[in-house]
Amino acid sequence: MLANYGYKDGSGDFFLTIDTDRCIDCESRPCVSACPAGVLEIIEDDYGDDVCAVQDAQRKQIKYSCAGCKPTTGWTTLPCLEACPNGALQHSW
Amino acid sequence: MATVAEYWRWKEYNWSDPDNDPRKADVISAGVDVGSVSSQAVVMTDGKLYAFANMRTGSDSPESAEKAITWALEDTPITLDDIHFSVGTGYGRVNVPFAKKAITEIACHARGANFMYGPSVRTVLDMGGQDCKAIHCDEKGKVQAFLMNDKCAAGTGRGMEVMADLLSLPIEEVGEMSLDVEEEPPPVSSTCVVFAKSEASGLLRQGWPKNKVLAAYCSAMAHRVCSLLERIGVEKQFAITGGIAKNSGVVKRIEKELGVEALKCETDSQIAGAVGAALFGRVLHLKAQKKKG
Numbered sequence: 001m002l003a004n005y006g007y008k009d010g011s012g013d014f015f016l017t018i019d020t021d022r023c024i025d026c027e028s029r030p031c032v033s034a035c036p037a038g039v040l041e042i043i044e045d046d047y048g049d050d051v052c053a054v055q056d057a058q059r060k061q062i063k064y065s066c067a068g069c070k071p072t073t074g075w076t077t078l079p080c081l082e083a084c085p086n087g088a089l090q091h092s093w
Numbered sequence: 094m095a096t097v098a099e100y101w102r103w104k105e106y107n108w109s110d111p112d113n114d115p116r117k118a119d120v121i122s123a124g125v126d127v128g129s130v131s132s133q134a135v136v137m138t139d140g141k142l143y144a145f146a147n148m149r150t151g152s153d154s155p156e157s158a159e160k161a162i163t164w165a166l167e168d169t170p171i172t173l174d175d176i177h178f179s180v181g182t183g184y185g186r187v188n189v190p191f192a193k194k195a196i197t198e199i200a201c202h203a204r205g206a207n208f209m210y211g212p213s214v215r216t217v218l219d220m221g222g223q224d225c226k227a228i229h230c231d232e233k234g235k236v237q238a239f240l241m242n243d244k245c246a247a248g249t250g251r252g253m254e255v256m257a258d259l260l261s262l263p264i265e266e267v268g269e270m271s272l273d274v275e276e277e278p279p280p281v282s283s284t285c286v287v288f289a290k291s292e293a294s295g296l297l298r299q300g301w302p303k304n305k306v307l308a309a310y311c312s313a314m315a316h317r318v319c320s321l322l323e324r325i326g327v328e329k330q331f332a333i334t335g336g337i338a339k340n341s342g343v344v345k346r347i348e349k350e351l352g353v354e355a356l357k358c359e360t361d362s363q364i365a366g367a368v369g370a371a372l373f374g375r376v377l378h379l380k381a382q383k384k385k386g
Binding site: 002004009013015046047059 | 196235239321
């Protein structure tokens with residue numbers, strides 16, 4: 001499942017996309033600890049699989065939570081994307 | 094004191110199938126969708142639609158859930174105790190006191206649309222009271238991709254209620270009226286409902302007729318959700334669920350912009366989420382029974 005978490009508002013598109021089919025079998029889940037803002041968590045989805053997701057409380061403030069990992073702060077890619085061994089994460093900015 | 098007309102108030106109602114005897118059914122399941130604006134309760138007997146109620150959500154989620162299910166069962170011979178498995182969904186899903194499980198509205202709308210519009214549905218656009226969801230699903234109604242915009246009310250049912258109130262027109266009629274224009278006016282702001290409302294007020298002051306203002310608003314709303322859909326794409330068949338699916342002014346403009354026709358359904362488009370939840374309830378009950386042996 002391609003889960004798009006985030007929003008589109010007057011200032012732009014702010015989505016983190018997680019391809020949960022790629023992360024079902026991941027055991028180490030390095031993305032969760034790699035995120036300096038603690039945006040990610042592991043949840044049981046509606047079909048009973050343990051997958052990575054953006055925390056409920058973060059979904060409406062991704063623009064701000066993820067601001068620390070933008071190119072202006074020195075990151076060329078996002079730490080969560082770098083950590084994911086299966087290339088399951090994408091972002092819209 | 095003169096009564097003040099509330100144009101945004103859409104009709105609440107309940108329905109049950111008098112030809113179906115629920116006491117003969119093996120599994121009676123229920124789905125309750127407590128949304129931001131409306132709540133629906135659906136009762137199904139062996140996966141067949143039996144009864145439902147569609148009403149506005151109050152300030153208290155558990156109370157709204159109880160009211161909806163009580164109303165759905167009002168004209169039926171069964172009570173809440175006869176229901177084998179209830180599933181809660183929607184914003185208030187964790188606050189449905191009698192539900193054995195909570196499932197996200199995304200999975201429920203996909204499952205419900207699959208039941209109501211048929212297994213050929215691949216893209217579901219749920220236009221709710223306060224959010225908008227775009228979902229891709231497979232032939233079983235399982236979610237393949239989704240996108241939800243619940244950060245702002247632009248492109249949602251509540252926005253349309255605000256507009257109906259501003260123009261003093263019943264909410265059920267605004268869609269048709271918006272189509273009664275010779276030429277499509279440029280859309281109002283699609284970024285925010287509050288901006289759109291003040292823009293619409295300005296147009297009225299300039300002397301625009303109501304239907305032209307409505308056309309500008311419906312077209313802004315259609316444009317807004319189409320830009321959301323761009324992110325996940327549109328695969329045929331395409332279905333719209335939620336309250337806005339009843340607004341022909343928005344639906345026709347979405348169809349035009351996407352170049353895809355939306356499937357029609359005789360069942361109330363607003364109950365899709367609760368139908369999905371009731372279908373999940375049936376499967377979960379059967380699974381639990383199997384485990385018991």
